[in-house]
Amino acid sequence: MPPNATGRSGHPPSIIDFYNPHVNGKDAHGRTLEQMLKWNNDKLERCHDYIQILFPLPEGSMFSYNAPIIDKKTMEEFRSSGLLQMTLNHAFDRMMEFYGFEVVAILDSADSTNQAEEDAAAKDRKKQADEGKEKGKTTEVEEHAEDRNGSAASTASVNANPSVASPRDTKSLEKSVAFTGAHGLHVIRGPNFEERSKNWCVQMDHNHLRISRILRSLRVLGLQRQCEAFYEALTHVYNDPKIAIGKSSMMFWRRAAQEPLHIAPDGTECRWLKKWQETEQIQN
Structure with missing residues (x-):
C-alpha cells in the first residue's frame, strides 16, 4: 500500500477522520484528538508519538512508522473545510500554550470602539429582557443574539480564527507586539513563558524538530497566518540575547x-x- 493520508500499511488513522469532531477518529494507538488536547504539559513533553498525527506532513517520519502522510486530497479537504481548519487551530492553540505562548487577535482602534459599543448595547438589552421590563422586545433580543452568534460561528468556521481580544486587552497587547491593523493575528509570550521555555529555549532539543513540523504542517493544511505568527514569535525569541537557541534550529524553522x-x-x-x-500559479 503506497504512502497516503491513511498511513503506510494496515489500517492506520485517517487525518481527516481524526480532525473531524463529528467522526472523532482515533490514531494508531486508539487516542482521539480531544483526548490529546486535554493532556497536561508533562505528558505532551514525554510522549513522542502524537505530534505526527497532530501536525501531519507530506513526508514520512523516521520516528513513527504509523505516522499518517498528507496527500493532495487530504490537503485540499483541509483547505476547503472551515471545520477541519478550526479544529486544527485548536491543536495549534494547545501547543502554543505548551511552549509558553499566547495567540491573540488585535482589532484596530475604530473596530475596538464599535465592538465595545455593540457589546454594551447587547448587554443592556439582555438585562432588560431578563428583568421583564421590555416583554415586547424579548423575541427581538433573542433573534438579535441568535444572529450575532450565528455570524460569529460562521466566521470561526470559515476563517478558523482565535477569539478577538477585548478593547481593554488590546491596549496592553499593543505594547507587546507590532500593530498590524484590523484582526492582526499574533503569537506573544504568555505569563508562564519563562517556566515553559526552559525545556526548549536551549541550543538543541527534540522540541525544535516538533516546531519545524508544526510550522510546515500549518502551511500545507492552509493555516498560513498561524504559521507566520508563530515564526515571527520564534524569531523574536531567537534574537533575545538572554536565550541561546542553535543556529541550525533557526535555519530549519x-x-x-x-x-x-x-x-x-x-x-x-x-x-x-x-x-x-x-x-x-497558472490559475492565479
Missing part, C-alpha cells in the same frame, strides 16, 4: 516557514505538491 511549499526543511521535495503549486 525559517525553511519550514518560508521555503517553497513543496520543499521540506531538510531539502526533500514533494513532487505532487510541486505540481499542485505550479497549477495554482
Whole structure:
C-alpha cells in the first residue's frame, strides 16, 4: 500500500477522520484528538508519538512508522473545510500554550470602539429582557443574539480564527507586539513563558524538530497566518540575547516557514505538491 493520508500499511488513522469532531477518529494507538488536547504539559513533553498525527506532513517520519502522510486530497479537504481548519487551530492553540505562548487577535482602534459599543448595547438589552421590563422586545433580543452568534460561528468556521481580544486587552497587547491593523493575528509570550521555555529555549532539543513540523504542517493544511505568527514569535525569541537557541534550529524553522511549499526543511521535495503549486500559479 503506497504512502497516503491513511498511513503506510494496515489500517492506520485517517487525518481527516481524526480532525473531524463529528467522526472523532482515533490514531494508531486508539487516542482521539480531544483526548490529546486535554493532556497536561508533562505528558505532551514525554510522549513522542502524537505530534505526527497532530501536525501531519507530506513526508514520512523516521520516528513513527504509523505516522499518517498528507496527500493532495487530504490537503485540499483541509483547505476547503472551515471545520477541519478550526479544529486544527485548536491543536495549534494547545501547543502554543505548551511552549509558553499566547495567540491573540488585535482589532484596530475604530473596530475596538464599535465592538465595545455593540457589546454594551447587547448587554443592556439582555438585562432588560431578563428583568421583564421590555416583554415586547424579548423575541427581538433573542433573534438579535441568535444572529450575532450565528455570524460569529460562521466566521470561526470559515476563517478558523482565535477569539478577538477585548478593547481593554488590546491596549496592553499593543505594547507587546507590532500593530498590524484590523484582526492582526499574533503569537506573544504568555505569563508562564519563562517556566515553559526552559525545556526548549536551549541550543538543541527534540522540541525544535516538533516546531519545524508544526510550522510546515500549518502551511500545507492552509493555516498560513498561524504559521507566520508563530515564526515571527520564534524569531523574536531567537534574537533575545538572554536565550541561546542553535543556529541550525533557526535555519530549519525559517525553511519550514518560508521555503517553497513543496520543499521540506531538510531539502526533500514533494513532487505532487510541486505540481499542485505550479497549477495554482497558472490559475492565479
